[in-house]
Amino acid sequence: MTIGGKPERPPWVREIAIGLAVFAVYAIAAGLDWPGRRATAMAHSRRIFDLERALHIDVEPALNRWLVPHDTLRVIANYEYATTYVISAFALLFWLYLRRPAVYRWARNSFILVNLLSIACFAVYPVAPPRLVGDLGFVDTVRLGHTWGSWGSPMVAHANELAAMPSLHFAWAVWVSAMLAAYAGGRLVQGVSAVHVAVTALVIMATANHYLLDAVAGTLVVVLCVTVTRPRTPPRRGERVAAPDAFFLHVESAAAPQHVGGLAVLDGGDRTDLRDAVEAVVRAHLHELPRFRQRLSAPSRWRRPRWVDHPDLDWAWHVPERRLDGAEGDAALDALVAEIAQTPLPRDRPMWRFFVVSGLAGGRAAAILVVHHVVADGIGTVAQALNLLEPVLPPRAVGPAAGGGRSPGxxxxxxxxxxxxxxxxxxxxxxxxxxxxxxxxxxxxxxxxxxxxxxxxxxxxxxxxxxxxxxxxxxxxxxxxxxxxxxxxxxxxxxxxxxxxxxxxxxxxxxxxxxxxxxxxxxxxxxxxxxxxxxxxxxxxxxxxxxxxxxxxxxxxxxxxxxxxxxxxxxxxxxxxxxxxxxxxxxxxQLSLAGxxxxxxxxxxxxxxxxxxxxxxxxxxxxxxxxxxxxxxxxxxxxxxxxxxxxxxxxxxxxxAPTPVAPAADSVTPAGDPAADRSGAAGR
Missing domain, CATH: 3.30.559.30 (Nonribosomal peptide synthetase, condensation domain)
Incomplete structure (x- = not known):
């Protein structure tokens, strides 16, 4: 709900009730027991450790041996394990509830799902932490120090010890980092969050509470839950370049320009006004092509650029004209396309060009549209080009769908x-x-x-x-x-x-x-x-x-x-x-461009x-x-x-089968004729 255009905070009583309900589910799962459950958890723990050794990622023994002799660090690590994941997660939820109610709903839903999926895993696949499996050689730093609020103290005497996979400690830390990455882009905040995640990873392994694979599983749970619960909101103009679009900015180099486009062959005669007519068409449809009026903000090593308005278009540059000698044939047009494809588009202006090419054989012309991959993929470029053609096609999905049919739930x-x-x-x-x-x-x-x-x-x-x-x-x-x-x-x-x-x-x-x-x-x-x-x-x-x-x-x-x-x-x-x-x-x-x-x-x-x-x-x-x-x-x-x-x-x-000979006035290349290549059906 919204009040005055701003999202309304959900009732705090309801939110507390939801939290208590999740805790009740955890308590029920923690109380589950059956003959041999502890032995099963021990066996699962040994299997995970055996898998890590087979993959050569068993870093826990070395970290545990390093931590044990350092008394002060050991106590600090125990307290970090017991407190920081709780403090950071609930502090973030409280801040979002007060300051960003709309974001809070996503955060709450994803956080609840992280916990419920983890609790379900604890119930059906109990795993003992490595410190409890005596024959693995780990030192139980938690019980050794009798740290308040941690395992071995009365405060958590009834907690579920057989809940190492996935690591909720690490999952909560990663969840906090994911929420901050989505809605708090400052370098200091991101840096502190990254340090917290890294320290938590070291602590859970050095104290022998979790394996590295427990942390990996916790990360996957967070990514899945954050993605599934993420609200689907339409993109806004002027927004930061989306990650899939910025991907092609990162891979681009002088040897690999990343723009997509198309070559259209026009059968309109060798018109002297074609270039001006094409510019007029683009101008008329510019309101339908927002990225054609925007450029990238100044580059930054640490942040993705934003789309910013660039109203003063250099039309002579965006819609240039090239004239070829018709006697050179199609090779000259192919060479021009290759030249355009190998020339990077500058990033200080809208990243598109629409070349008008005249002088082709037979009085034909061509149009070459190139758009940087950061603007659209190949399917999107086709859709943008169709906006410039006549007649206007009805809206429809363009492109080979992944799997076809309706979008899955x-x-x-x-x-x-x-x-x-x-x-x-x-x-x-x-x-x-x-x-x-x-x-x-x-x-x-x-x-x-x-x-x-x-x-x-x-x-x-x-x-x-x-x-x-x-x-x-x-x-x-x-x-x-x-x-x-x-x-x-x-x-x-x-x-x-x-x-x-x-x-x-x-x-x-x-x-x-x-x-x-x-x-x-x-x-x-x-x-x-x-x-x-x-x-x-x-x-x-x-x-x-x-x-x-x-x-x-x-x-x-x-x-x-x-x-x-x-x-x-x-x-x-x-x-x-x-x-x-x-x-x-x-x-x-049949479609037309500028007539x-x-x-x-x-x-x-x-x-x-x-x-x-x-x-x-x-x-x-x-x-x-x-x-x-x-x-x-x-x-x-x-x-x-x-x-x-x-x-x-x-x-x-x-x-x-042989194709009947068509009348001369309607002569066409037979569908089965091997000459149906550029020399025939291409019509260039």
Whole structure:
């Protein structure tokens, strides 16, 4: 409830009652007993310790041996263990209740859930602390010192001693840090909170109250509970750059610019006013594109930047015009796209450009839109581009959904995320790396195929269109590599899947990457497609996508900016994948830009650091338009690679019945004609 526009505090009597109810649940769980329960808890404790030794993370004995001889430190550690987690947690709850009632509700709900999940674990999986398992060799510093308020003192004589997994002491400390990270961004507060978490971790292990894995489990419980209970509020203008968007600021380098976009071929004649007409269109729709009017605030090592208004746009820079010599053919346009893709966008102005290209063969023109990844992902960029085209399409979800259907509820999301995290942990890494340049040099190529032909290939082999695309990328790459056998037998690709909910804004990154291994060996193309189709189920279950999105959006958002930057540079690129392949649906009808019909639209994807290949496919008015971006160290002729991808798809389609000859006035390229590449169906 709100009063005068401000959230109303919940009744304090009710809040105390809720707290007492949770304590009652704990007391009931602590009173549970059955024959052999203590022996079971001891056995569980030994198993955890054995697992730590197998993983070589058993740091507790060394910490315990170090603490025991230091009498003063031992007493301080005992009191820290007994008091600071309680004081910090309840002090934060009290402060939020008084100062930020709206935030308090989230904090209270997440805190209650942390405790209830932990209590449930204590009840069904009792674990004794290492200090109580005599044969492990730990010294019980708590009982040794008889610290007031801790184990061994009358104050907690009835507490549940068999509740080491997960560590609630550490979980409460991490929960406090997570709440402060979300709503108190000062460096001093963050620093003190980080020290508290680190000290608590050392204390619980040095006093032999918990294992390291108990602390890890407590952290996972906190992350899950904070995420599940987090209120879903719409983004605000001028807000701090979201963690999934800042991710691409961190991974960007001079050799790996991170902007996405598209190349649109226009059939409007060689108009002299086209550039001015395109500028007029963007101006007219600027109110629908908030990030086109905003730039990033001054960079800071310790905080993510904010979006700030930048009303004075340099239109000559944002909408430049380029003229090509039609005699140079499509190679000149491909070279221009490659040049734009390898040139970083400056951060002192809105991070987008819309090139108007004239002088193409046949009196055609082109428009090249590039938008920095911090503004939107590939799906979002398509949605933004559609705002500039006519006729206006009705609102709809754009992009390959992760799992399809309605968004799952919070409980299903939580379980799906947990399953996905386990799956991601077992995915492994690619066996090899491909060569890359030290600079941002790029090659770009395109191929256009009739969408019916691609669907026919998929239906013929009992696969999906996305499976056909993935198999064609692997088969096409093998055909153009100088030494394909040296590249290995698997191509690890990152497949972006959108988790954007219908009706949400086009800004921001709401995709999650799912890794797939594509067969790259010397196989018949039908057999390659069968292998891809068999392994593509992971793209449709949604669990990996949920886990990826959780890590990118929730978990990474809790990290300090330097740690987030390290995380982004560590997980994005050659360590985990070798290429990016994205398939996006587009409009099923003819659209126009500034009165010029758009006859084809090809995605332009950025290369990830160390991953020298990115392939984007976009369905566009009956065609599948494929754009290939490649590092010349891998493939010097991206146009040849694009043609090879198209040839694989035609081969998968197989022989087709002869097509009746169309009247000359309506001449079209037959759907089954192998020439349905750039020289024919591309129409450029």
């Amino acid at each position: 919070r409980v299903r999301t939580a379980f799906g995320t947990a399953a996905g995290l386990a799956q991601l942990a077992t995915d492994g890494r690619p066996a090899s790396r491909y060569p890359t340049s030290d600079t941002a040099r790029r090659r770009f190529g395109t191929v256009e195929l009739p969408l019916d032909a691609v669907r026919s290939a998929a239906a013929r082999h009992g696969a999906r269109v996305s499976d056909v695309l993935l198999a064609a990328v692997a088969g096409g790459l093998r055909r153009v590599l100088p030494d394909p056998d040296h590249a290995g037998t698997r191509l690890r690709v990152a497949v972006p899947l959108t988790v954007r909910e219908p009706g949400t804004a086009a800004e921001g990154n709401t995709t999650a990457a799912v890794m797939m291994d594509l067969p790259l060996g010397p196989l018949p193309e039908a057999e390659r497609l069968a292998g891809v189709a068999a392994g593509s189920r992971r793209l449709r279950t949604g669990t990996r996508a949920l886990a990826s999105r959780f890590v990118m959006g929730r978990l990474a958002g809790l990290l300090p900016t330097p740690a987030h930057a390290w995380f982004a540079r560590t997980v994005y690129g050659a360590r985990f994948f070798q290429a990016i392949v994205s398939n996006m649906p587009g409009p099923p009808i 010029a019909p758009v006859v084809a639209a090809y995605p332009i994807l950025p290369l990830a650091p160390g991953a020298p290949l990115a392939v984007g496919a976009l369905g566009w008015h009956g065609s599948l338009c494929i754009g290939v971006s490649a590092d010349p160290a891998l493939v010097d002729d991206a146009e040849r690679l694009a043609a090879s991808v198209g040839a694989v798809i035609e081969e998968l389609r197989g022989p087709v």
